[in-house]
Amino acid sequence: MRDYAEAVRLFDHGKAAAAALHGDLEALNACVECCDRHLGDGKPALLYLNGDGHSARYSFEQLQPLVARFANVLRAQGVRAGDRVAGLLPRTPELLITILATWRLGAVYQPLFTAFGPKAIEHRLEQSHARVVVTDSHNRAKLDDVPGCPTLITVNARSGELDFRQCLDKAADTCEPVMRTGDAPFLLMFTSGTTGPAKPLEVPLRAIVAFQGYMRDAIDLRPEDNFWNLADPGWAYGLYYAVTGPLSLGHATTFYDGPFSVDSCARVIDTLGITNLAGSPTAYRLLIAAGKAFSAPIKGRLRVVSSAGEPLNPEVIRWFADELGVKIHDHYGQTELGMVLCNHHGLEHPVRMGSAGFAIPGHRIVVLDEQGHELPAGQPGILAVDREQSPLCWFGGYHGVPTKAFVGKYYLSGDTVELNADGSISFVGRSDDVITTSGYRVGPFDVESALIEHPAVIEAAVIGKPDPQRTELIKAFVVLASGYSGSETLEEALRQHVRQRLYAHAYPREIEFVSELPKTPSGKLQRFILRNQEVAKQHAQQANPASA
Structure with a gap:
């Protein structure tokens, strides 16, 4: 395991970053980095398994x-360097072929999550001006009512439409990659839209260096690992770190095409011999709820586990250590x-329970007050990236959409965090999620973590409900475990549990x-929906007190 401080020193003015991508940031192609460069020794690129057992x-x-x-095939449909190609596909070999083929032309891949409805798809295609959409027969109908829908190529196409396999079989099997500069985009992503309309952003080719750093230092991906990232490539964590990151290091990615369940997760780990696992706390909580039914068959199989998407509850950390005998680390x-803030599996540094970790080498992460001044340890503020001293920071703003996130040399994340004395940073909450009650600031994550530790609770979401006396009072929405039912007695038990785990006002x-x-x-939790519902209820009660 490498020393964290030494790894940070390697990134002096970006020199190590350029060297990490073979010394040339002026002639790049993502398909070359993620495929051609690794030809010659028969290494696997894709391990595929579906819900029916086909592999x-x-x-x-x-x-x-x-x-x-x-x-x-794409070139025949007019796709050129810089054009967008959208993929509305499940995790199948056709998806990976589509992504890499888009990159080979110097074009830009745009993911469309298969759970999207027509409106979400329409918004993204309207913003991206995609030239082609690649889909399958199951998702094809979602595009019927999309105005001005681009050219479609479909796996198992309708009669008279372009069929993926038929087109593939007729095409020549050689195509020279189109080289581009490190600042040229290769992905077009959209923010999750949890606080407003989804905004587009371009990911430049030089971001591949940062993705590699995360895979090497935080994930600790080793040649002997069998790696599975549970995240769907329709989203950033899956596309960045289930596809681009491992493939650019010459390591196989794993695609499971089927519904996620405790049984399916255990089957994939067993069948493919997974040793390195990444996913979200939401998925891990489902596994924990199954108890021994999940843990017993796979105990001792996993070497490391990583978590991203929302803060990792301490209870999850303890369960993985006790029941599976494996370290699970939180990443932000x-x-x-x-990913820019991690408890690194591959670097030696202190790991503090409840902390999101340390900045990934190549980034300088700081905590700012509302005036933009850097804060010392112990004071909550806004997580920010010092762009002038972060050679691997690649974000340059939203595509065609102004942003207030850049203030001087800093990018403001919108998340409230606190610097710890050891240099690690702990997540408090989204800035608009932090609760102010009776003069205290309370992070909803702390309360949610405490609630989840109670055996009656599977999931919890905590918000600040407007209150004239306390500014806000803390309200929890709780999903109960099987065998429990809601009652006043259980409510009081949960309140006392949190008081004991945290502090009186929380x-x-x-x-x-x-x-x-x-x-x-x-x-990801959408606490703002719950907040809006509570405000609407209060307005209705004020308008009609008799209904309260």
Whole structure:
């Protein structure tokens, strides 16, 4: 394991960053970095398994001519360097072929998550001006009512439409890659839209260096690992770190095409011999709920586990250590930044329970007050990236959309954090999620973590409910475990549990038992929906007191 401080020193003015990508940031192609560069030794590029038990393995040598063929198919439809190609596909070999073929032409891949409805798809295609959409028969109908829908290429196409396999079979299997500069985009992403309309942003080719750093230092991806990232490539964490990151290091990615469940997760780990796992706390909580049914068959199989998407609850950390005998580490990032703050599996540094970790080498992460001054340890503020001293920071703003996130040399993340004395940083919450009650600032994550530690609770979301006396009071929405039912007795038990786990002013004065919590398709809590519902209820009660 390398020393963290030494790894940070390597990134002096970006020199190590350029060297990490073979010394040339002026002639790049993402398909070359993620496929061609790794030809010659038969290494696997894709491990595929679906819900019916069908499996397949593609080496880089097998994948390359398929990619070249489909690149020629796209070129025949007018795709050129800089054009957008959208993919509305599940995790199948066709998805990976589409992504790499787009990159081979110097074009820009735009992911469309398969759970999107027509409106979400329409917004993204309207913003991107995609020239081609690649989809399958299952998702094809979502595009019927999209105005001005681009050219479609469909796996198992309708009669008279372009069919993926038929086009592939007719195309030539050689296609020279189009080289571009490090600042040229190769991905077009959209923010999750949790606080407003989804905004587009371009990811430049030089971001591949940063993705590699995360895979090497935080994930600790080793040649002998079998790696599985549970995240869907329709979202940033999956596309950056299930596809681009491992492939650019010559390491196979794993695609499981099927519904996520405790049984399917255990089956993939067992069948493919997964040793290095990445995912979200939402997925891990489902596994924990299964108890021994999940842990017993795979205990001792995993070497390391990584978590991203939302802060990792301490209870999850303890469960993975006790039940699976494996370290799970928390990682923080954004679509705009990739992963920038981590408890690194591959670097030696202190790991503080509840901390998001340390800045990934190549980034300087600071905590700012509202005036833009850097704060010392112990004071909550806004997480920011010092762009002048972060050679691997690649985000340059939203595409065609102004942003207030750049203030001087800093990028403001919008997240509230606190610097710890050891140099690590702890997540407090989204700036608009932080609760101010009776003069205290309370992070919802702390209360949620405490609630989840109670055996009756599977999931929890905590918000600040407007209150004339306390500014806000803490309200919790709780999903109960099987065998428990909501009652006043249980409410009081949960309140006392939180008071004991945290502190007197942080317990939820109101608790509502619900069957599910509002989330984005990628599994992030949407606390703002719950806040808006509470405000609407209060307005209705004020307008009609008799209904209260």
